[in-house]
Amino acid sequence: MxxxxxxxxxxxxxxxxxxxxxxxxxxxxxxxxxxxxxxxxxxxxxxxxxxxxxxxxxxxxxxxxxxxxxxxxLEHNGANVGMITTEGFRDILHIARHKRPYNFSLYQDLPWQKYPLVERRNRLVVPERVSAAGEVITSLDEEKTREQVRKLKDAKVDSIAVCFVFSFKNPSHESRVKEIIQEEFPEAYLSISNEILPQYREYERFSTVALNAFIGPKVxxxxxxxxxxxxxxxxxxxxxxxxxxxxxxxxxxxxxxxxxxLLSGPVAGLIGGIKAAKNAGFDNVITLDIGGTSADIGVAPNGEMRMRHLLDTRIGEYNAMVPMVDIDAIGAGGGSIAHVDEGGIFRVGPQSAGADPGPACYNRGGALPTSTDAQVILGRIHADSSLAGDMQVVAELSEKAFEEHIAQKLNMTSLEAAAGALKIMTHNMVNAIEMNSVRKGYDPRDFTLVAAGGAGPLFACDIAEELNIPNVVVPPYPGITAAMGLLASDIAYEKVHTLWGSLTHPDVPNISSVIDKLEKESYKALKEDGMRDDQTVLRRVVDCRYSGQGYELRVDAPEGEINDSWVTEVIQRFHQAHLREYASQFPDQEVIAINVRVIGIGLVKSEKEQLFVTEGQEMFSIDEYPQYPVYFWNSDQLEKVQTPFIIRNDIPIGTSLSGPAVIQQKDSTTILPPDCTASFDSYGNIVIDMRQKIEKKFQAYASISK
Incomplete structure (x- = not known):
């Protein structure tokens, strides 16, 4: 295959x-x-x-x-969207949740109002109403609906979002509107809320369905x-x-x-990083995927991806209440531009030189100093290196960029400016990792850092030292870790239904009926994709909370017959999840099931290993490789060290190397600092042991304190 x-x-x-x-x-x-x-x-x-x-x-x-x-x-260049909604609910998207990005500012642009997904003139209403129980209070006015659809057609909208109140309880009105639109305006792209997100929470549902309509035509x-x-x-x-x-x-x-x-690429990078760490024998994983524009950070305790709470799933400032793996991105990549702001502060990113023109050293017209240019000046990327196979590095252009745009403004040398830029980037990424680990109850010292992306292995050891992470894993091809993750993934569809019922006093037949319906829908979707029965797995999830709480937690529900014992097990799992998340649980409180979900999984990934690595040179010797001066940090001082530049494919499996060394390959460069050791396993991973370097750092701190 x-x-x-x-x-x-x-x-x-x-x-x-x-x-x-x-x-x-x-x-x-x-x-x-x-x-x-x-x-x-x-x-x-x-x-x-x-x-x-x-x-x-x-x-x-x-x-x-x-x-x-x-x-x-992010670029606000989606479709011209129209919306049809319940009379009286035209401005849900504008009002949102009354949250303000800056609490104490009276003068601020609210992003969802400055860049609306649907312009107000294109948000049209029709008479209809369904109760919270799903009963029809006001029948749909079909003539008015046709009139509104024709108005949207005359307005030349590209897509139409249909969002009615409580349609997740009774979708009949939305389904009829869909039929009318297909009769009157068949070329419009449709985003119907009961098909996209049949869940409660009014504003988030409206925002998600409008967002789907906004990106739908182009995608x-x-x-x-x-x-x-x-x-x-x-x-x-x-x-x-x-x-x-x-x-x-x-x-x-x-x-x-x-x-x-949304977040398609970063999720694949996390999956690829988990796979690489597992091959190297590590379960607790922090992935750092640094590309040209951004750094994507994921934390996977026990090698399991964490899902974000559905009220925290957003892109930019828009709520997108769809299942998302918990990944954060910051503007820190190989193309991140170093600059001095109007207040005289030295900053790096989030602006990026991107692919075109790229860093100055690419010699493709870029004149601004970037993270990659800083690596060149410190000798970590050598002038004889080639990037992405065919782009030669021009070191003089990196020097010129930092001299003109940073060094002269801050009265420093270009070397100091480059070192400062890398320090700033490292600090930003350390903060982001702490936000995703320490502040969520995980100790980075118990994890392994997987360095992914073209620039990840350049920064990994510096970041691991700051966080006291004992091991770094560099996958066989770090620059294509996300592409590797794609091959380690299965088909997955998530079906959801808002239940909003008590588990403490459960209506077991209703719960069973809902889950059975979702399982049949998931099974049908997988069969339509050509999945055999032996490739199909159905997982159950229940969103639970205590009575009176405003937010819920996802709880994996057991397989088997849905009866009183099944409900009791879900309750126990929720108590455990609440204890893990908030360090408290309330066994005497009533537990409410807000949503039930079924995740249909089609097993398509291969059982074979993803990569078949080269054996390396039979007579490998580090002394045969050229050495160049490279700057490393020793405490707070830059030291220039003669460092061998080694071709990764030449290194045999089972080899151990002591730093310093620069390990080059087509898609990335790995920095092995002094006082670190690297071993090369049978899966092609570089496993870097940071413990000696971290111990030396603590000894230096101890001597200073004395």
Missing amino acids: IRLGVDVGGTFTDLILINEGTDQSWVHKVPSTPSDPSEAVIKGVTEICEMAKIQPSKIDQFFHGTTVATNIV SRYIKRLEEVLDEMEVSTSVHLMQSNGGIATSEVAAEKPINL
Whole structure:
């Protein structure tokens, strides 16, 4: 079987192709094409197939992670959206939750009002009303509905969101409106709330459905264009896309519900990092995926992805109440621009030089100093290095950029400016990791840091030292870890129903009926994707809270018959989850089940290992490699150390190296500082032991305090 993973990032598009029949693998990177991401995808597919000497038609599985949906939201360039809603609820999207980004500022732009998903003139209402129990109070006015649909057609909207109050209890009115729209305005892209998010919480549901309509036309066109071009290349398999819940979906499902593609790439990076750490023998994982534009941080205790609370799932300032893996992103990447702000403060990011023109050292027109340029000045990326296979480094351009834009303004040398830029970036990433670990009850010292992305291995050891993390794992191809994660994923669809019923005094037949319905829907969706019964797994989840609480926790529910014992087990699991999350539990309190969910999983990932690594040189010797001066931090001082630059593919499995060393490969560069040791395991991972360096740091602190 030949499997291909393609991840589109802000700067590079990463590809990995594995031929399981011959135990061979190939990796490739091409610059992303933001104006049309499919161009980079097609270019990369063509080139990696040439490298593997196969025809694209031989590809059996095609997995894709994309930033298209996320970028549309962040850049505010989505569709012209119309909305039809219940009379009296026209301004739900404008009012939101009365939350203000700056509590004490009387003059501030609220992002959801400054950049509305649906302009007020396109938010139209119709007479209809359903009660909280699902009973029809006011019948749908169909003539008024047709009139409003025609108004939206005359306004030339691209898509229509339909959101009625309590439609998750009774979707009949929304379903009828959908039929009317298809009769009057069939070319409009449709986003119907009971199909996208049949859940309670009024504003979040409205926002999610509007967001789906906002990104839907562009995303569906992108998917369609990609499939058309792949058809021209005679790729027979369909495209599967990574979702924000950590599973993949067929292109048809992704085009219908593109809201589930948000955070597509970062989730794949976390999955790939978990896989690499597991291969290296580590369970507790912190992943640091640093690309050209951003750094994505994930924490996976026991190798399990954490899901965000549904009230915390947002993109930019828009609520997107869909299942999302708990990942945070900050503006810290290889292309992050160093600058002095108007107040004279030295900052790095979040602005990025991106793929075009890129860092100054790329010699593609970029003149501003970036993180990559700082690495060049400190000698960590050498002038003889090549980035992404064919871009040569021009060190003089990095020096010029830092001298003109930083050093002269702050009265320092370009070397000091570059070192300061890397210190600032390291500090920003350490803070972000602490926010995702320490502040959520996890001790980084109990975890292993997985360095992913093209720039992750450049920063990993410095960050691990700051956080006292004992081990760093660098995957075989860190720059394409997200693409690797795509191949380690299964199809996953999550069906949800708002129950809002007591578990302490349960209506067991109703609970059983709802879950049975969701399981049948999930099973049907997987069968439509061609999954066999032995590939199908159904998981149950219940969102629970104590009576009187405003927020709920996700609780994995047991399999088997739904009876009183099943309900009791769910309650016990909720108490345990509440204790773990909040360090308290209240066994005497009534427990409420807000939502029930069924996650349908289609097992498609291979049982084989993802990568088939090279054996390295038989007579490997570190003395055969050139040495160049590299600057490392020793306490608070920069020291210049002659450092060997080694080709990673030359290093045999089982080798141990002592720092300092710079380990180069096509997609990334790994920095091994002094007082650290690295071993190369049979899976191709570099496992770096940080304990000696951390101990030396504590000894230095102790001597200073004396």
